[in-house]
Amino acid sequence: MNSRTPSTRDSLPALSIALGLAVGVFILDAMTPLGMAPQMLYAVVLLVSVWTYNRRIVKLLAWLCTALTAAGLIFASGTQYETAIFNRVVSLSLIWLTAVLALLYMRSEERLRQVNLNLEQLVSERTAALIQAVEQRERLGRDLHDDILQLLYAAGLNLKAAVPPVTRCPPDVAGQIRHTMGELELAMQRLREYIAGPRIPAGGEPPVGVALANLVQNMAVSDRPRFNLNLQPGLSAVSLPRAQTEHVMHIVREALSNCARHSRATQGLVTVQRDNGVLQIEINDDGIGFDPDDARRDGHGLANMSARVEEMGGILSIASSPGQGTRIMVRVPCAEEVRP
Ligand SMILES: Nc1ncnc2c1ncn2[C@@H]1O[C@H](COP(=O)(O)OP(=O)(O)OP(=O)(O)O)[C@@H](O)[C@H]1O
Numbered sequence: 001m002n003s004r005t006p007s008t009r010d011s012l013p014a015l016s017i018a019l020g021l022a023v024g025v026f027i028l029d030a031m032t033p034l035g036m037a038p039q040m041l042y043a044v045v046l047l048v049s050v051w052t053y054n055r056r057i058v059k060l061l062a063w064l065c066t067a068l069t070a071a072g073l074i075f076a077s078g079t080q081y082e083t084a085i086f087n088r089v090v091s092l093s094l095i096w097l098t099a100v101l102a103l104l105y106m107r108s109e110e111r112l113r114q115v116n117l118n119l120e121q122l123v124s125e126r127t128a129a130l131i132q133a134v135e136q137r138e139r140l141g142r143d144l145h146d147d148i149l150q151l152l153y154a155a156g157l158n159l160k161a162a163v164p165p166v167t168r169c170p171p172d173v174a175g176q177i178r179h180t181m182g183e184l185e186l187a188m189q190r191l192r193e194y195i196a197g198p199r200i201p202a203g204g205e206p207p208v209g210v211a212l213a214n215l216v217q218n219m220a221v222s223d224r225p226r227f228n229l230n231l232q233p234g235l236s237a238v239s240l241p242r243a244q245t246e247h248v249m250h251i252v253r254e255a256l257s258n259c260a261r262h263s264r265a266t267q268g269l270v271t272v273q274r275d276n277g278v279l280q281i282e283i284n285d286d287g288i289g290f291d292p293d294d295a296r297r298d299g300h301g302l303a304n305m306s307a308r309v310e311e312m313g314g315i316l317s318i319a320s321s322p323g324q325g326t327r328i329m330v331r332v333p334c335a336e337e338v339r340p
């Protein structure tokens with residue numbers, strides 16, 4: 001796409017042709033008898049003048065043709081003055097009508113060129129922003145790989161080295177350490193997936209119920225709080241699109257993590273059901289509760305939760321108050337089929 005503004009140099013070829021035509025029409029006019037009307041050909045001069053891309057030149061040529069039409073009256077031979085004057089008045093009308101149309105055409109062409117220029121600028125700005133975003137993501141990926149991932153590797157190795165021999169270690173401590181190492185491995189795998197960018201898994205998405213069951217089992221590290229999943233029968237066969245499954249998993253993981261970290265609850269229950277194309281996920285705990293309006297400022301978890309629900313076009317509600325436990329309710333559209 002190239003919509004640069006035409007320069008004076010672009011006007012020269014059309015201007016030369018227009019002036020040549022004007023001189024030619026004038027000579028023809030001077031040589032033909034008065035009763036004839038070759039001056040009407042001046043309209044062609046104005047048509048050619050459009051390609052000078054210069055409205056001032058078009059106006060000047062219109063005045064030149066007007067002057068030449070009047071001057072032709074002096075040079076042409078014959079005695080039919082009445083007819084000649086009538087012809088010239090008609091010619092002048094034709095000249096100025098053509099000039100006005102040419103000027104209107106040029107003005108709309110200028111506007112179009114301007115719109116085109118603005119669009120080109122917008123496209124190049126957007127392209128630059130996109131390139132910047134891609135570069136930023138690549139830089140972030142590099143940093144995550146070289147910094148955070150290496151720290152996690154080191155933490156994993158240290159943890160491995162720290163595990164006492166099975167005989168000298170209480171079983172629950174060994175279990176906790178193994179569980180933590182598993183979590184670390186999972187975190188590193190997630191980071192590697194993020195760095196590599198989005199990919200469609202070969203075998204399709206696991207059903208949301210299965211993924212949630214795994215998640216709840218993985219999050220249940222200790223006896224307090226004890227996590228349970230209450231899944232509506234049939235939901236273990238429902239697969240959601242990858243993005244939606246990821247959102248749901250992140251939301252439930254964050255709610256359970258908050259429950260484990262902040263609630264001092266004895267129980268955490270995840271209930272999932274689907275009704276009329278709406279997936280409803282509820283996470284309840286019997287802990288100390290909190291004031292949701294104050295809490296949003298403290299961390300990122302609840303804000304991320306709300307952003308994810310919004311992205312899915314759903315509704316998030318948090319019911320909690322000090323001493324009353326917490327109930328997080330997520331309702332999102334879910335039009336997926338049940339797989340056999
Ligand atoms: N189930 C819960 N029981 C009690 N308090 C909670 C619960 N969930 C959240 N909170 C309170 O809400 C606050 C904000 O939670 P949020 O998840 O946004 O941040 P965070 O967990 O503190 O940090 P981050 O999630 O960013 O690591 C918590 O600090 C905590 O005080």
Ligand SMILES: [Mg+2]
Pocket residue numbers: 254257258299300301302
């Ligand atoms: Mg949190």
